[in-house]
Amino acid sequence: MKSESDSELNRKPDSEPNREPDRERTAPLLWLMGAIIVALTWALVFYARDEWNLAQDREEEEIETPSRLVEEDGRAALKIPLAAQKTSGIVTAPLAAATWRAEIKLYGSVIDLAPLIELRARYLAAQADAVIARSALNVSEKEYRRIAALYADDRNASQRALQAALGTWRADQARQAAAKTAIDGALTALRTQWGDVLAEWATTPDSRSFAALLKRDDAIVQIAIPFDVALPEQGAAIMVAPLAASDGERPAQFISPSPNVDSTVLGRTFFYRTDARDLRYGARVVARPDAGDDSEQGVLVPFPAVVWHGGKSWVYVQAEAERFERREVDAQRELDQGWFSPRLKTGDAIVISGAQLLLSEELKYQIRNENED
Missing domain, CATH: 2.40.30 (Elongation Factor Tu (Ef-tu); domain 3)
Incomplete structure (x- = not known):
């Protein structure tokens, strides 16, 4: 028994020096872990600083004076005290009357009048030929009738002369018919290619309208x-x-x-x-x-007055001094300085600065009310 206890006592002095190296190895790890914790803490503070500043900015942008979402006559509205309106930069202005006219652009070209002038010349030439043919026909008809009368009066004219006069008369009849056909053809071409009005201008003697075209x-x-x-x-x-x-x-x-x-x-x-x-x-x-x-009558809604929510365009109308209602507008027809809308009335006061702030305020209270429910 003594020998075992003596051996244990003899081993204790040998184990004490072995603990010192363990402490030496553990100390740097503890220092490293502490340094990491400190670094993470500072990193958290550093990156959270921006979020904190943004939160502070949002609080500054919001209306400092508490506003309430109310419902009157079945309409939701925001009641904003006058002091809060001034602090938040809410500005209103009356709507001005505006007229909407659909702006349509048409395209075309300047017409070359050479074909029209050529057809007119053809028509006038056919008319001149018709006059000549008619004159010749009158002469040949009279000559034929004279010779026919002589031939009938005891053959005072030869049959050969009678036949020649008849041939000349019939040829003049054909020439007159051809001239009339040429006139009708030229007139038809004028009407077909240029319409009745321009055809009339071209075929009317001393037409002032056609003369203005010829003189350019x-x-x-x-x-x-x-x-x-x-x-x-x-x-x-x-x-x-x-x-x-x-x-x-x-x-x-x-x-x-x-x-x-x-x-x-x-x-x-x-x-x-x-x-x-x-x-x-x-x-x-x-x-x-x-x-x-x-044309359509309506009002001009300035661009800054329009806010978008739920896929629709809205404006805030100042129903009373401290009461604002959100109303839908038609922001599809654009004018130089805003949107044309037939839904609002001339003289209605709308928010032209701070409309987005009012929308945020309204949605904030709607979410709060839903959470309370």
């Missing part, structure tokens, strides 16, 4: 009008300008439908007469029809 005081433009646009009426006017020079706009008066199509533009074609200044044959033109009674 006026020009004919062919305008293509889409099928979904109302047809022009006799005497209706549009504004036309060279395609590359819109500042050269001038009025053009309706003449008639055009029998020809425009290969570059779809739609029905019509002839218009306009000032020939700076217009060359074949030049492309752009036209703007008069909207007439198609």
Whole structure:
């Protein structure tokens, strides 16, 4: 027994020195873990700083004075005290009246009048031939009747002379018929290719309208009008300008439908007469029809007043001094300084600065009420 206890006592001094190396190895690990914890703590503080600043900014942007979402007459509204409106930068302005006219651009070209002038010359030549043929026919008819009377009066004229006079008369009849056919053909070509109105101008002696075309005081433009646009009426006017020079706009008066199509533009074609200044044959033109009674009355909603939510566009109308209602507007027809809307009334006060803030405030209270429920 003594020997075993003695051996244990003898081993204790040997084990004590072995613990010192363990402590030496553990100490650096503890220091390293402490350093990592400190570094993570500072990293958390550093990165959370930006979130904290953003949260502070959001709190500053929100309306400091508590606002409440109320419901009156079945309409939800926000009640914002005047002091809170001033602090939050909420600005209102009355709506101004506006008129909406559908802006339609039409396209066409300046018509070369050479074919029209050529057909007119053909028509006039056929008319001249008809006059000559009619005169010759009158002479040959009288000559034939004279010789026929002599031949009947005891053969005072030969049968050969009678037959020659008859042949001349019939030839003149044929020439007159041919001249009439030429006149009808030229007139038909004029009406088929240029319409009744221009055909009448071309065939009327001393026509002032056609004379203006010949002197290049006026020009004919062919305008293509889409099928979904109302047809022009006799005497209706549009504004036309060279395609590359819109500042050269001038009025053009309706003449008639055009029998020809425009290969570059779809739609029905019509002839218009306009000032020939700076217009060359074949030049492309752009036209703007008069909207007439198609205009619509409404209001101009400034761009900053419109907020978007749920796929729709809204504005906040100041129903009372401290009461704001969100109403839907039609933000599809754009004007120079805002949207055209027929839903609101002229003079209604709407929020033109701070509308997004009101929307956030309204949604915040809606979420709060839903959570309370």
